[in-house]
Amino acid sequence: MTVNFATEFTTSKGDKLSFNTGLFINNEFVEGAGTIDVINPTNGEKICAVQAAEEAQVNAAVDAADKAYREVWSKTSARERARLMHKLADLIDANVDEIAKIETLDNGKGIAFSKGYDIPEVSKTLRYFAGFADKLHGKVIETEGKLSYTRHEPIGVCGAIIPWNFPLMMAGWKLGPALCTGNVVVLKTSELTPLSALKLAELVKEAGFPPGVVNIITGYGHIAGEKLARHPKVGKVAFTGSTAVGRLVMKAAAETNLKKVTLELGGKSPNIIFDDADIDQAVAWAHKGVFFNHGQCCCAGTRIFVQEGIYDKFLERFKEYTSKTKVGDPFEQETFQGPQISQVQFDRIMGYIQAGKDEGATCFMGGNRLGNSGYFIEPTVFTDVKGSMKIMQEEIFGPVVAVSKFKDEADVIEKAHDTTYGLAAAVFTQNITRAVTVANKLEAGTVWVNCYNELDYNTPFGGFKQSGIGRENGEYALDNYLQIKAVKINVEL
Amino acid sequence: MSLTTEFTTTDGYKLTLNTGLFINNEFIEGSSTIETVNPSTGQVITAVQAAGEKEVDLAVEAAHKAYYGGWKTSNPRERARLMNKLADLVDRDMDELAHIETLDNGKPLTDAKSFDVPGLAAQLRYFAGCTDKVHGKVIETQGKLSYTIHEPIGVCGGIIPWNFPLAMLSWKIAPALAMSNTVVIKTSELTPLSALRFASLVVEAGFPPGVINIITGYGHITGDLLARHNRVSKIAFTGSTAVGRLIMKAAAETNLKKVTLELGGKSPNIIFDDVENLDEAVFWSRLGIYMNAGQVCCAGSRIYVQEGIYDQFIEKFKALAASGTVGNPYDEKTIQGPQISERQFDRVMGYIETGKSEGATCLLGGNRVGDAGYFIEPTIFTDVTPKMKIMQEEIFGPVVAISKFKDVDDVIEMAHDTDYGLAAAVFTSSLKRAITVSNRLEAGTVWVNCYNQISENTPFGGYKQSGNGRENSVYALDNYTQIKAVKINIGL
Numbered sequence: 001m002t003v004n005f006a007t008e009f010t011t012s013k014g015d016k017l018s019f020n021t022g023l024f025i026n027n028e029f030v031e032g033a034g035t036i037d038v039i040n041p042t043n044g045e046k047i048c049a050v051q052a053a054e055e056a057q058v059n060a061a062v063d064a065a066d067k068a069y070r071e072v073w074s075k076t077s078a079r080e081r082a083r084l085m086h087k088l089a090d091l092i093d094a095n096v097d098e099i100a101k102i103e104t105l106d107n108g109k110g111i112a113f114s115k116g117y118d119i120p121e122v123s124k125t126l127r128y129f130a131g132f133a134d135k136l137h138g139k140v141i142e143t144e145g146k147l148s149y150t151r152h153e154p155i156g157v158c159g160a161i162i163p164w165n166f167p168l169m170m171a172g173w174k175l176g177p178a179l180c181t182g183n184v185v186v187l188k189t190s191e192l193t194p195l196s197a198l199k200l201a202e203l204v205k206e207a208g209f210p211p212g213v214v215n216i217i218t219g220y221g222h223i224a225g226e227k228l229a230r231h232p233k234v235g236k237v238a239f240t241g242s243t244a245v246g247r248l249v250m251k252a253a254a255e256t257n258l259k260k261v262t263l264e265l266g267g268k269s270p271n272i273i274f275d276d277a278d279i280d281q282a283v284a285w286a287h288k289g290v291f292f293n294h295g296q297c298c299c300a301g302t303r304i305f306v307q308e309g310i311y312d313k314f315l316e317r318f319k320e321y322t323s324k325t326k327v328g329d330p331f332e333q334e335t336f337q338g339p340q341i342s343q344v345q346f347d348r349i350m351g352y353i354q355a356g357k358d359e360g361a362t363c364f365m366g367g368n369r370l371g372n373s374g375y376f377i378e379p380t381v382f383t384d385v386k387g388s389m390k391i392m393q394e395e396i397f398g399p400v401v402a403v404s405k406f407k408d409e410a411d412v413i414e415k416a417h418d419t420t421y422g423l424a425a426a427v428f429t430q431n432i433t434r435a436v437t438v439a440n441k442l443e444a445g446t447v448w449v450n451c452y453n454e455l456d457y458n459t460p461f462g463g464f465k466q467s468g469i470g471r472e473n474g475e476y477a478l479d480n481y482l483q484i485k486a487v488k489i490n491v492e493l
Numbered sequence: 494m495s496l497t498t499e500f501t502t503t504d505g506y507k508l509t510l511n512t513g514l515f516i517n518n519e520f521i522e523g524s525s526t527i528e529t530v531n532p533s534t535g536q537v538i539t540a541v542q543a544a545g546e547k548e549v550d551l552a553v554e555a556a557h558k559a560y561y562g563g564w565k566t567s568n569p570r571e572r573a574r575l576m577n578k579l580a581d582l583v584d585r586d587m588d589e590l591a592h593i594e595t596l597d598n599g600k601p602l603t604d605a606k607s608f609d610v611p612g613l614a615a616q617l618r619y620f621a622g623c624t625d626k627v628h629g630k631v632i633e634t635q636g637k638l639s640y641t642i643h644e645p646i647g648v649c650g651g652i653i654p655w656n657f658p659l660a661m662l663s664w665k666i667a668p669a670l671a672m673s674n675t676v677v678i679k680t681s682e683l684t685p686l687s688a689l690r691f692a693s694l695v696v697e698a699g700f701p702p703g704v705i706n707i708i709t710g711y712g713h714i715t716g717d718l719l720a721r722h723n724r725v726s727k728i729a730f731t732g733s734t735a736v737g738r739l740i741m742k743a744a745a746e747t748n749l750k751k752v753t754l755e756l757g758g759k760s761p762n763i764i765f766d767d768v769e770n771l772d773e774a775v776f777w778s779r780l781g782i783y784m785n786a787g788q789v790c791c792a793g794s795r796i797y798v799q800e801g802i803y804d805q806f807i808e809k810f811k812a813l814a815a816s817g818t819v820g821n822p823y824d825e826k827t828i829q830g831p832q833i834s835e836r837q838f839d840r841v842m843g844y845i846e847t848g849k850s851e852g853a854t855c856l857l858g859g860n861r862v863g864d865a866g867y868f869i870e871p872t873i874f875t876d877v878t879p880k881m882k883i884m885q886e887e888i889f890g891p892v893v894a895i896s897k898f899k900d901v902d903d904v905i906e907m908a909h910d911t912d913y914g915l916a917a918a919v920f921t922s923s924l925k926r927a928i929t930v931s932n933r934l935e936a937g938t939v940w941v942n943c944y945n946q947i948s949e950n951t952p953f954g955g956y957k958q959s960g961n962g963r964e965n966s967v968y969a970l971d972n973y974t975q976i977k978a979v980k981i982n983i984g985l
Contacts, residue, residue, distance in 0.1 A: 141951050141966065146943070148951050150968075151932070235957075247745045254741030257912070258734070258754070258958045265749075420748070439979045440642070451982035456634045459978045460641060465726070466749045471976050474632065476641075479971065484963050486951045487931045490943035 005029045007048055013331050015101050021050040023057055023218065024201035026064040027211035032057055036191045036218060041108035041339040042330060042374045050194045053219035058186070058227040061215040065157045065184040066233050068212025073184050074154070076210070078134035085130035085179055087207040089123035092200070096120065099168065099199055104330045106195040107167055108338035108374070109293060111331050122172035122200075125457040125473070129176035132478060136181060145492035152482045154182035155235040155260065159228040161221065161249070162197075163241045164190035164341050165296040165397075171197050174238055175214065176457075177477040186215045186234070188225050192341055194218035221245060230256045238480065240264035240298075242395075243421075243466055262470030262480045264298065265463060266395040267423030269444065270416035271301030271452060272406075275309035277428035281450060283317045286401075289426065289452030291325060291379050294337050295399040296345075298467075299424035301452050303392060304403045305412045311405045315383065318403070319365055325379045327370055339375040340398055346375035349398030356382045356391040361402065387418045395421070409434070413441050422464025426452050445471070496520040498539045504602075504823040506592045512541040514548055514709065515692035517555040518702035523548050527682045527709060532599035532831040533822055533866040541685045544708040549677075549718040552706040556648040556675040557724050559703030565645055565673050569624035576621035576670060579698040580614040586694065587611070590687055594659055597686040599830035599866070600785055601822045609660050612949070613691075616663035616965075619949040620671040623970060627672065636984035642977045645673040646751060647726040649973060650719040652712065652740070653688075654732045655681035655833050656788040662688050665729050666705060667949075668969040677706045677725065679716050683833055685709040712736060721747045729972065731755035731790075733887075734913075734958055753962030753972045755790065756955060757887040758915030760936065761908035762793030762944065763898075766801035769922035769942065775809045781918065781944035783817065783871050786829050787841075787891040790959075791916035793944055795884060796895045797904050803897045807875065810895070811857050814871040819862050831867040832890055838867035841890030848874045848883040853894065879910050887913070901926070905933055914956025918944050937963070 005022030006029075022029030032051030040047050053061070073081075092099065100114035109118065138150040160174035171187060178185050189197045201216045217224060221241070229237050229252035236259055239249045243265040253259045271289050273282045289301030306314045330338035340346045346369075353367050366380030380400040385392050391402050406412035416425060425444040429435050439447040445462045448454060455461060460471035470480050496513030497520075513520030524545030528537045544552065583590065590613075591605035600609070629641040651665035662678060669676050680688045688707050695705045708715060712732070720728050720743035727750050730740045734756040744750045762781050768774045781793030798806045822830035832838045838861075845859050858872030872892040877884050883894050898904035908917060917936040921927050931939040937954045940946060947953060952963035962972050 139966075143946070143948050143951060146946060148948075150952060243749070247749065250745035250749070251742050254738045254745060258737065258741065258756070258961065260961055263749070435981065439977075439981075445976065446978045446980065449979065449981040451637070451980065451985055454634075454637060454980050454982070454985070456632075456639065456980075459632050459634060459639050459980065460976050461978065462976065464975055464977075469749065469751055474641075474978075475630070476976055483937070483956055484952050484954065484968055485931075485936065485956075486938045486953065487941065488938065488943065488946050488951065489927060489931075489941040490946070493943055493946070 005051060009047060009105070011101060011105055011331060012329070017098060017102050017105065019102055019195050019199045020202060021048055021198065023051045023053050024198065024216040025057070025061045026215070027205045027209070038106060038194060039342065040105060041341050044343070044374055047105060050198070050218045052191070053188070053217040053224040055227050057217060058219070058224050058231065061186045061217055062157055062231050062233050064212035065186050065215055068210055069156050069184040072210045073182065073213050081180060081182065082130040082133040084207055084209050085126045088203055089126040089130070091203040091207055092119065092123040095203065099196055102199055103168055103196045106193045107164065108330050108341065110335040110338055112333055112335070118166055118169045121169050121457065125172040125176045128457045129180040132475070133180040136478065136482070143488065146488050146490050148486065148488040151485045151487065153485055155481060155483050156183060157234050158183045158185050158481060159231070159234045159237040160185060160187045161225045161228065161237065161239045161241065162187065162189055164193040165293060167193040168196040168200060170240055171200060173472050178481050179214070181478055181481040183481050184213045186217065186228060188217050188219055188228055191218060191220050226252060229253060232257045234259055236260040236481065238262045242266055246468070263468045264472060265466065265468045266421060267298050267300065267463070267467050268303060268393065268395055268419045268421045269299055269301050269424040271304045271426045272412050272416060272428065272438070273304065273306045273310070273314060274427070274429040274434060275307040276430050277310070278430065279310060279314060279317060282428040283314065283321050285426070285428070285450070285452040286318060287321050290401040291322070291337060291399050292453050294340055296341065296397055297453065299446065299453065301426055302396065302401055304401055305406045305415060306403060308405050308407060315403060319381070322365065322379050322381065327376055327378065337379065337399060340377060341375070343375060345397065346377065349377055349396055349400060352391055352394070352396045352398070353380055353400060356389065359389045359391070361385045361389060361391060387415060393419065409438060413438070417443055420466045423467035424448070494522060496522070496542065500538060500596070502592055502596055502823065503821070508589065508593060508596070510539060510593065510686055511689040511693060512539055513689070514542045514544050515689060515707040516548065516552045517706070518696050518700070527711070529597060529683065529685055530834065531596060532833050535835070535866055538596060538686070541689065541709050543682070544710040544715045546718055548708060549715060549722065552677045552708055553648055553722050553724050555703035556677050556706055559701055560647055560675040564675050564701065564704050567673060572670060572673065573621040573624045575698055575700055576617045576667070579694055580617040580621070582694040582698055583610065583614040583617070583691070590659065590690060593687045593690050595822045597684045598655065598658055599822055599833065601827045601830050603825060604785070609657055612660045613663040616667045616949045620667035623671045623967065627970070634980065636982065638981040638983055640979055642979065643974045644977055646973060646975050647674060648724055649674045649676050650722070650725045650728040651676055651678040652716045652719065652728065652730045652732065653678060653680055655683040656785060658684040659687045659691065661731055662691065664964045669973045670704070672970055672973040674973050675704045677708065677719060679719055680707065680709055682709060682711050717743060720744060723748050725750055727751040727973065729753045733757055737960070754960040755964060756958065756960045758790050758792065758913045758955070758959050759795060759885065759887055759911045760791050760793050760913070760916040762796045762918045763904050763908060763920065763930070764796065764798045764802070764806060765919070765921040765926060766799040767922050767926070768802070768920045771802060771805060771809060773942070774920040775806065775813055777942070777944040778810060779813050782893040783814065783829055783891050784945055786832055786869070788833060788889055789945065791938065791945065793918055794888060794893055796893055797898045797907060798895060800897050800899060807856070807895065811873060814857055814873060817871060819868055819870065829871065829891060832869055833867070835867060837889065838869065841869055841888055841892060844883055844886070844888045844890070845872055845892060848881065851881045851883070853877045853881060853883060879907060885911065901930060905930070909935055912958040915959035916940070
C-alpha cells in the first residue's frame, strides 16, 4: 500500500501551498516511525504533522544512499552531476514564490527575505558548486623512479544535520559541495522546520536525480541525528547547530567508525566601531548585524564595541534606527523581524533578557514580548555591560545586543577575544591601515570591514576556536567532501 | 640532578643521552621517570623524565607564549632559515642520531641511516620551502574586496608512536612550524631518546624558546592531558585506531580542538599473474611486510596472489623471507631487528598462536629468535580465510597472510573486507589494469609495482578507519591552517 503524504495548506493571506510530509528516501515519500507536529511560530498553531525518522528509517536512507553511490553515482560523469544540479537550481527558481512562502510559514522569517535572499541563495549555491564538478584536480608529484599522482575522490555517503534558522539555505550549503564532488547525501532537517526541504525533495525527483542520491528525512536530533552520526556506512557527517550538540556529533563519530566531521557552531561575534567610522553606515550595518533573521544567526554581531569618542552619538542613532524596526506578520512585505522559531527559544531568550537585568546591565531598549500570540520579542539593547556577564559570554540567538565602550585598539582586541567562540567579527573604520591590521588580528573565521552579515556562496565561512571545524562555501568547502588518494607507480626502481 | 647520561652501544659507539623534558629550550625535571628498554637485549638503557599535569601545562604555556610572542607573525624566511639550519645539524649528527634510534627502537642501523634520519632532514627542508608560499585567495564578490588569509592555528599538540620515532617527529613538526604554529610533542614512552637528542639541535639551530617542546610521558596520562588541554588548538595523533578514538573524544569533550589521526591498517598487496617480474614482486612484498619488523602502519600484511602464479610466488617468497638475517641491528647484514617491547612481542606471538588455532597453515617461522630481546622469525600463514583474526586485525609484527584469488572483482572484494583503508599495492604489467585497479582500491596510498615508497612530498593518510587528514606534501599544510575570510565593503 502506498500512502500519499502530499498535503495542502492555505496561508493567512490565502495562498495555497502544497508540500509532502513523508520521509524522502530513494526518490519516494515514505512513512516514518511516528510523526512530529510542525508549528507556525507566528501564531503558535499547528501547520501539519510530518513523518519522523527513527533508527529503521535512517538505516533505510543510508542503505539507499550507499546503493546509489556504488551502483550509480560513483559512475556518473561530472558533466551529468553538474547538469542535474543546474536543473534543480532552475526548478527552485521556477518555484521560488511557493518555496519562499513555505519557508516563511514554517520559520517565520519575513517574506521579503525568504523570496529575496534565502531561496535564491540555494539555487546560486547549487550552480556555483555545479561548476566545480569537472574541476577537481589532483596533482602530479615529482618522485624518484616513479610516476606519483593524487586523486581527489568522493567519500561516499555523507550525512548532513542542519538547523532551523535558514532551513533551505543550510540544505543548499550541504548539498552543493557534497553532490558536485560525487558524494550522496542523507540530509536530516530540523524537526522545527522540515517543510521547505521536503518541497525541495519533490524538485530533486523532478530534476531527475537517480534514486538514493539525495535523501531528506525529518527527525529529532537526539534520535535520527544521533543514528546518522553513528552509522557505520556514513563516511562523513556535517553538522550546523549549537556547540553543545557539535560535541556530541564528534563523540559519536569517534565512538563508531571515525567518520570525518565538520562543524558549524555558535558564535558571540564582536562588532567593533572606531571613532573614524561612518556612523550612519555603522548604525545600519550594526542593526542588520544583530537583528537580521530575528537574531537567529550564528555569526550575529551580538557584542558591539564603540570607541569612546562616538559612543553616545552611536547609541542615540542606533536607538532611533532600531526603534523603526518593523516587527510583525512575516507575510507582510515590509516586515523586517518575524517571530522567534519556537516557544522553547522564546523562553530561552526572555531568560537571557532577565539574566541581563539581574546581573546589573541596563536594558536600554526593548526587553518585552510583542503581542500575545506567536513568539515575537522586541529588538533589545543592553548597555553598561561587563565582559563576564552571561549576556556577553553566552550565545542568546535572539534580537538582543550588548553595547560597550572601548578606549583603543589594544583594549578592544582583548575584549573582542574574551570568548571561546571565533565565528565572525566586524570592524568599522575609514582608515586602511587600521582596517587591514585589525582584521589581521581578530581571531575569527570571517572579518567584515564596514559591513556585516555579508555572506557569499563563494567565500569560505566557518569558525576559529569553538565555533567550528572546517569551512563551508567557496572552493574551500570541497575539501570537506573529498579524500586524497596517492597513487605511486614504479617505473624505474 | 643530571639530565644527561652516557651510554656505549654494543658496537662501541659512545652516546650522550638527554633524559629531561624539553620545554622552553631547556631540559627540566618531570613529575616522575620512565625507564626505556633496549629491545635487542631487554635491558634498561636509562630512565627519562616523564611529564605530569604540571609539566604539560608548562610546555603548553611556553608554546602559547612563544606563539603570541613572535612566532605567529615571524618572517617566513626566518622560519625557513631555522628549519634548514636544523636539517643541516641533523645531517651533521646523522651517525649519532641513527645509533640512538637503533638503540632505543631496535631497527637496523642501515635503515636508520638510509631512511629514518635522512627522512627527518628531508621533511624539515621540504616544509622550510613552503613557508613563503602560503597563498590566500582573492574572491570576486559584489561591492566588496574579499580575500582569504591562511593563518596558523596556534599551539599544536603532536602525539607520536614508537615505530619511526624521528621520522614521525618530523612529520608532525615540519608542517606545523612552516605554518607558524608552535608545538608540544609527546613522544612514545618506549622510544623517547632520539627526539631528546634532536632537542639539543633545536637549541643549537637557534629556535626561539617555546616554539618546539618535546616531552616524554604515557599516552593515558601525558597524551590525555595534551588532548584535553584548553590552550592546545589542534592535536595530531599517530597510533592505534583504539587510541585515535579516545583522542577525538577528548577533543570533543573539551575545546573542540582540530584533530587529525594517522591510525592502523591491514593493507592488501595484490599480485596479478601478468606481473612483469615475479622476483621483483617478491622483493617488494617482502619489504612490504618485514620492513621495520612489521611495525609499519601501512604494512602489506595481506598478500593476494592470482591463482596462476600462486605456487611460484609462495616458493620464491618463502625462500626470500627465510634468507633474511634477523638479529643484532648494528650488524650490517641484519635486515630485521627486534619487536619494540615484551608486550608487543607477546601480542604478535599471540596472533601467531591464534592463526594456528583458527586453522591457518604456518608455512614459515612462527617462533622466537634467540633468547634475549624480542626477536621473531619472519612468519607466513597460508590457507587463510577472510574472517580469521590474522586477516582482520592489525598484528604489527613480521607476520603475513597469503591468499589466492581468481580475478579482479574477486580480489577487490576481498581487499575491501576491512575497516581500514591506509594503503594497498598492485603488481601487474598491464597499463589498464594498473590504473583501473588503483582507482577502485579504497586506500589513501596505492603502490603499483612497489611497496612502502613514502616521501615527504606525497600525501599519506587513511581512508575509512585508518585516519583523518593527510600528512606530508603540501596537503599537510591544511592540517595546520585555519582560513579567515576578510570582506571589505567598498560599494554596498
